Amino acid sequence: MAECDHEEADTRIVLHLKDAIERGAKICQIRTVDGDVVVILVGILHRLKQISSDCQYWVSFGKDNHFCFYDINQSVSELGEDTAVAILMVHALSGCDTFKDLQ
Secondary structure, eight states: OOOOOOOOHHHHHHHHHHHHHHTTOSEEEEEESOHHHHHHHHHHHHHHHHHOTTOEEEEEEOOGGGOEEEEHHHHHHHHOHHHHHHHHHHHHHHOOSSGGGGO
16 A cells, blocks of 8 residues: 555545455445444445446444444435536535434
8 A cells, every 4th residue: 555644544444445445345334433434435436336336335334332333335326426526516615424424
């Protein structure tokens, strides 16, 4: 993997994910308690699909009684690519990762 200067772990995770896909990974799971990671993955999935269209992307999110798995492929399929990218842009401009925070 090439060196990077990303200071935030949120975006650095994407570089590790991209590296795994380029090396042939077909199922990728990221474990996080940070909603920013989920938003970023939803927003960039279309770019990851250009590298490997058949890879499955999962996020295991939360902890204790609030733990769940998110199928990022399914989420983006339901949202549509334009909406997924728009969510990432709203997050980038506002810093919030829920629409409730925008009210």
